[in-house]
Amino acid sequence: MQNKMKAYRLLDWQTKPKIVETEIPEPERGEVLIKVAGNGLCHSDISMQQMPKEMVEPIGWKVPFTLGHEIGGWIEELGEGVTGFKAGDPVVLVSSYFCGNCEYCLKGQTNNCENAAAGRGYGMNGGLAEYVLVDKPQQIIKLDKLDPATAGPLTDAGSTSYHPSSVYCPN
Numbered sequence: 001m002q003n004k005m006k007a008y009r010l011l012d013w014q015t016k017p018k019i020v021e022t023e024i025p026e027p028e029r030g031e032v033l034i035k036v037a038g039n040g041l042c043h044s045d046i047s048m049q050q051m052p053k054e055m056v057e058p059i060g061w062k063v064p065f066t067l068g069h070e071i072g073g074w075i076e077e078l079g080e081g082v083t084g085f086k087a088g089d090p091v092v093l094v095s096s097y098f099c100g101n102c103e104y105c106l107k108g109q110t111n112n113c114e115n116a117a118a119g120r121g122y123g124m125n126g127g128l129a130e131y132v133l134v135d136k137p138q139q140i141i142k143l144d145k146l147d148p149a150t151a152g153p154l155t156d157a158g159s160t161s162y163h164p165s166s167v168y169c170p171n
């Protein structure tokens with residue numbers, strides 16, 4: 001496999017993103033490399049270009065990062081210790097990043113994760129690239145009949161219909 005890929009990246013705050021060449025990430029233990037089939041575009045991809053450093057650096061965003069948070073693709077390579085997938089499996093990636101360890105994640109309410117201000121495509125490397133790295137395989141959803149080239153928006157625009165803030169009810 002070649003070791004460079006094209007990616008659409010925000011190189012600095014309040015600048016226009018650019019298509020640049022960057023390294024294809026290598027999955028380390030517990031990580032998974034995805035070959036991107038398609039990535040939906042979201043209005044927030046535009047607002048991210050305008051966000052001031054003072055607003056987003058304190059919540060953990062770092063430049064440069066690759067945009068794109070509505071990601072579909074195929075399993076390319078599994079890091080050591082990852083099971084349940086094989087190369088070529090069609091998948092989508094959960095759009096709302098979650099840590100898997102906080103009080104809410106442990107209750108299964110990953111949509112309320114306390115450590116999710118940065119995620120793939122918003123402060124971390126996302127899917128507007130040939131490949132994207134997933135550091136939490138529990139954020140990978142295997143597809144049955146859907147085409148990964150077009151299923152990505154279901155993870156963001158599609159799941160918005162479920163209204164995250166109403167899912168958690170303390171009563």
Ligand SMILES: [Zn+2]
Pocket residue numbers: 042043044069156157
């Ligand atoms: Zn979005």
Ligand SMILES: [Zn+2]
Pocket residue numbers: 098099100101102103104105110112113114115
């Ligand atoms: Zn969490």
